[in-house]
Amino acid sequence: MHSLLNQTRVEFLRGDITRQDTEAIVNAANSSLLGGGGVDGAIHRAGGPRILEECKKIRSQHGGCPTGDAVITTGGNLPARYVIHTVGPVWHGGSQNEAMLLRAAYLNSLGLAQENGIISIAFPSISTGAYCYPVKQAAAIAVAAVLEFARPHNQPGLIRFVLFNDRDLAVYQAAWEEAVSSL
Numbered sequence: 334m335h336s337l338l339n340q341t342r343v344e345f346l347r348g349d350i351t352r353q354d355t356e357a358i359v360n361a362a363n364s365s366l367l368g369g370g371g372v373d374g375a376i377h378r379a380g381g382p383r384i385l386e387e388c389k390k391i392r393s394q395h396g397g398c399p400t401g402d403a404v405i406t407t408g409g410n411l412p413a414r415y416v417i418h419t420v421g422p423v424w425h426g427g428s429q430n431e432a433m434l435l436r437a438a439y440l441n442s443l444g445l446a447q448e449n450g451i452i453s454i455a456f457p458s459i460s461t462g463a464y465c466y467p468v469k470q471a472a473a474i475a476v477a478a479v480l481e482f483a484r485p486h487n488q489p490g491l492i493r494f495v496l497f498n499d500r501d502l503a504v505y506q507a508a509w510e511e512a513v514s515s516l
């Protein structure tokens with residue numbers, strides 16, 4: 334499914350983030366930037382050691398990546414040229430600023446893409462795996478952040494949400510329909 338938002342095409346599909354041929358893919362990282370499981374593990378496995386080397390260099394210069402922030406590396410052996418590593422919040426029931434931090438993760442990733450002239454970006458479902466963020470709530474925040482960023486910026490040309498199963502795909506598509514219908 335796709336929609337046009339001014340100049341930005343927004344797509345939702347089921348797939349593997351590491352196989353996306355967008356210019357950048359977003360990693361659901363942790364603050365250490367030293368890798369992990371899920372999306373993080375898949376990206377480092379498929380992208381090769383170069384990505385971790387660049388993450389370690391960022392660590393040595395800036396420490397890790399605070400929750401809600403984003404950093405960028407090359408894509409190593411991935412089809413994507415860049416990996417934008419962002420750190421989503423761990424779900425603690427919703428009373429610890431999780432929604433604001435998840436929104437920031439999407440907005441900072443989009444801002445970093447724009448700063449680097451990146452024209453297409455693919456997001457996984459940030460925070461909804463190991464970090465236990467309820468998918469429905471996370472999807473609503475993700476699509477709202479995309480609408481907030483893409484409408485005034487007219488960039489990037491393509492934002493793709495890559496979901497790992499049909500259930501999540503349906504949830505994100507429904508969240509998008511809901512958000513667009515109330516514009």
Ligand code: APR
Pocket residue numbers: 348349350351361362363368369370371372373374375421457458459460461462463464465466495496497501
């Ligand atoms: N492609 C697309 N989506 C994927 C992939 C993949 N290859 N692998 C997993 N997913 C999905 C999961 O099903 C989940 O819906 O990505 C979503 C995010 O799951 P996680 O990767 O667990 O990310 P998150 O919940 O943000 O937790 C981040 O997990 O792997 C560690 O180092 C990482 O500490 C960090 C934490």
